[in-house]
Amino acid sequence: MARLGAITAASALLAGVLLVQWLPQLPPYWSLVLVLLAAAWLAWRCPRWRWLAWLLFGIAWAAWRGGVAMDARLPRALEGHDFVVVGTIADLPLAQPDASRFTLQAEQVTLDGQPIALHGRITVAWYEDAPPLRPCSRWRLSLRLRRPRGLLDPGGADSERSALQRGIVATGYVRDVADNAPLAGTPWCVDGVRDAVARGIAVRVHDRHDAALLQAFTVGDTRGLQQRDWAVARANGVSHLIAISGFHVGVAAVFGVWLAWLVYALWPRLGLWLPRPQAQAAAALLVAAMYSALAGFGLPTVRTLLMIAVVALARCSRRGSSGAQSLALALIAILLADPLAVLAAGFWLSFVGVAFLMLCLQSRGRGVRAFLHELSAGQLLMTVALLPLTLWFFGQASLVGALSNLIAVPVVSFVIVPCALLGMLLLGLCPPLAAPVLWLAARIAHAQWWLLEQMATWPGAHWYLPAVQAPALLLAVLGALWLFLPRGVPLRWLGLLLFLPLLWPPLPRPVEGAFQVWVLDVGQGLSVVLRTRDHVLVYDAGARYPSGFDVGEAVVLPSMHALGIDHLDMLVISHGDNDHAGGAEAVANAFPQAQRYAGEPSRVRVPMRQCVAGQAWQWDGVRFRVLNPPRGAGDRDNDSSCVLLVEGRGGRLLLPGDISSAAEPLVAAALGPGPAPVLLVPHHGSRTSSGAAFIAAVRPRLALVSAGWRNRFGHPRPEVLARYAAARVPVFDTAGQGAMALDFPADAPPRREPGWRQRQARYWRE
Structure with a gap:
């Protein structure tokens, strides 16, 4: 009964917390007091309705914590100002070609000498001449700050949700002033130990890539991994193994049990003061906690640590505890400590995966044969059961993941991690002996990674599906549960239909x-x-930055996959500026058969054909015409933009690139008669474009602007918006709307759909 009570309480608490995360805005604080009073009354007076009390408590608790986290963010009125911030570097700083990036735990914030109530984590970029940065060091820095805000596209990552879950209250960059300086009194912190261990591994493992893998396996330091490494991991479904996973914490706990056994074998009289089972439970918890700290207390490690703590406490108190009860208590502990943890993909992958293993994987006795059966069946179960969640969170899955994990999990967990743990221990006790142990671990990691790279090229390694809808997700999860029910349940194969x-x-x-x-x-x-x-x-592909962030790879391709687009017929790059052409290489490599045209082919990193006025073609009853640049016009920078007019039966779309007012008359003259087009505002709304004569000649029915939030150019410029307003042309921009969708039916005028910020409204989004 107690076990069922814990499971019911955990389920109800989770449901309440989860309901809050779908709200477009949070309820006022006073209403949460009423919800808490109702929960307390139900728990006291109605024992049969305690599940409802847990549900209401989860709603109130999650809403209050979410409100506090949003209120902690930098006030909107103070965005764009320069602040003097005193704080400690948290986590592990990342040095990249264009900047050093780190997280600063703010201690004191002032604006023009006046203190500002801003406490929490700030993500910072130091662009110019950044000095070496170490974890735990204290600094006084001049920072230009703004609220956390990210791109919002179909299939894209939600960085604002991630910022809320991680406690990020502001983002910014270091201003180049003389007052920036390190401060005395640097405290000790776990991240400093992690950094020291990572540097110790780098010194003793000469191959940089092998060292990077060991750093990730041992202390969760992924700074040395490249984008290709993550691509290989995603293709094999082993991303959970690159940084420290919960299974690694379990291995560390077993190491603690063995260590306690060794101590009692050497000094058996210790059993007179403390029984060995209780000592082993305490040692397992202690070693697991130390290893979780070295991992940075990521969610998978915390989940496993809490489960170990439940089992250890039950063992120390001589009480039994089932796996399901341990999982339920761990869930309750995480939700009480941090209800915003449900915003992280790792939360769901961890708990749902373990729950499926407990419900569906039956023990086949003991011995090597039973172990191998459970290992192989477990990997198949995890691959199928977590497929819906993997597609929901990441938009892709790996069909070779079951085989990859069947190889990688035992090698990493039972060979590489124990060797690395031993090497870490020897780094502190006897550094000369650490080198051969870490060398052995590095060679094994090297061989395994080579195999994963080969498997990443197999068919099905990268499997994409359109964006998953909530009903389809729930049906697939139920289908997986039905499919893996114990033998004897009839018609289990029907679970496939729910997929x-x-x-x-x-x-x-x-x-x-x-x-x-x-x-x-x-x-x-x-x-x-x-x-x-x-x-x-695809018309233009966004930018590619020196840090390695590629908009073509991170935004354009995931958006196409989420929209159900699995092919590309033509890639058009308006001109060679990075903010239009930087991502072209990633898109071209993903769709090598697509035709390619550009206004400035020589400035694009992949071979392109010249885009010339007069080119035209027709697809499925839709006509495409190139209006600019003229043949033989030469290099005119922005005015060399490939201007494309798209004409359907119900409306027209004009894509002018970055042309200026000098080229606008030519484009307006070539437009020809027809219905008022939808216009993509030239040059993001720069003051050198969108002249009044151009707007009058084109007569757009509506105008769209693609520009960054609070960008340094001030696009779209106020005077440009004023010209569109004077012409009574409604203007919408991606900075405020997120991605924008338009439908051009064959028998009706064009229709603008709500932007992604409106159609997926959540309380954490700006």
């Missing part, structure tokens, strides 16, 4: 003469995806 809405979702396509358009939110840049009935065109 159908997930694997084959309905994808309405434009009819003949119609087309759909998505202006993606790429920050200060441009990327447009256009689809007719059977063809797809």
Whole structure:
């Protein structure tokens, strides 16, 4: 009964916390007091309704914590100001070619000498001449700050949700002033130990990539891994093994049990003061806690640590504890400590995976054969059971993941991690002996990674599906549960049918003469995806930054996958500026068969054909015409932009790139008669474009701006917006709307859909 009570309480608490995360805005604090009083009354007076009390408590607790976290953010009125911040560097700083990036735990914040009530974590970039930065060091820095805000696109990462879950209250960069300086009194912290261990591994393992893998396995330091490493991990479904996973903490706990056994074998009289089972439980918890600290207390490690703590406390108090009860108590502990943990993908992958293993994996006795069966069956179960959640959170899955994990999990968990743990121990006790142990671990990691790289090229390693809808997710999870029920349950194979809405979702396509358009939110840049009935065109691909962040790879391709687009017929790059052409290489490599055109082919990193006025083609009843640049016009920078006019039966779309007022008359003259087009505002709304004569000649029915939030150019400029307002043209921008979708039906005028910030409104989004 007690076990069922813990499971019921955990389920109800989780449901209450989860309900809050779907709210577009949080309820006022006074209403939460009423909810808490109702929960307390139900728990006291109605024992049968205690599950409802837990549900109401979860709602009130999650809403209050969410409200406190949002209130802790930098006030909107203070965005863009320079602050003097005293704080300690938390986590592990990352030095990149363009900047050093780190998280600063703010201790004191002032604006013009006046203290500001801003406490929490600030993500910082130091762009110019950044000095070496160490964890735990204290600094006084001049920072230009703003509230956490990210790009919002179909299939893209939600950095604002991540900022809320991580307690980020502001983002900013270091201003180049003389007052920036380190401070005395640097405290000791775990991140400093992690950094010291990572540097010790780098010194003793000469191959940089092998050292980076060991650093990730041992202390969760992923700074040495490249984008290709993460791509290989995703293709094999082993991302959970790169940084420290919960299974590694379990191995550390077993190491603690063995250590206690060794101590009692050497000094058996210790059993007179403390029984060995209780000592082993305490040692397991202690070693697991130390290892979780070295991992930075990530969510998978905390979940495993809490489960170990429940089992250890039950053992020390001589009380039994089942696996399901331990999982439920660990869930309750995490939700009470941090209800915002449900915003992290790791929370769901950890708990759902363990729950499926407990419910569906039956023990086959003992021995090597039983162990191998449980290991192989467990990997198959985890691959299928976590497939819906993997697609929900990441938009892709790996069909070779079961085999990859079958190889990688035992090698990493039973060979590499124990060797690395022993090497870490020897680093402190006897450094010369650490080198051969770490060398052995590095060679094994090297061989395993080589195999994973080969498997990453297999068919099905990268499997993409359109964005998963909540009903399809729930049906697939139920289907996985039904599919893996114990033997004897009839018609288990019918669970496969519940996967159908997930694997084959309905994808309405434009009819003949119609087309759909998505202006993606790429920050200060441009990327447009256009689809007719059977063809797809991408116009510009966003920027690529020196840090390695590629908008083409991080935004354009995931958006196409989320929209159900699995092919590309043409890639058009308006001109060679980085904010338009930087991501072209990633898109071209993903779709090598696509035709490529550009206004300035020589400035694009992949081979492109010259885009010239007069080029035209037709797809599925939709006509495409190039209006600029003229043939033989030469290099005109922004005015060399490839201007594209798209004409369907119900409306037109004009994509002018970054042309200025000098080229606008030519484009307006070439536009020709027809209905008022939807206009993508030239050059992001720069003052050198969108002249009054151009707006009058084009007569757009509405105008769209692709620009970054609070960008340094001030786009779109107020005078430009004033000209559109004077012409009574409504203007919408990606900075405020997120990605924008437009539908051009064959038998109706163009229709603008709500932006992604409106259609997926959540309380944590700006």
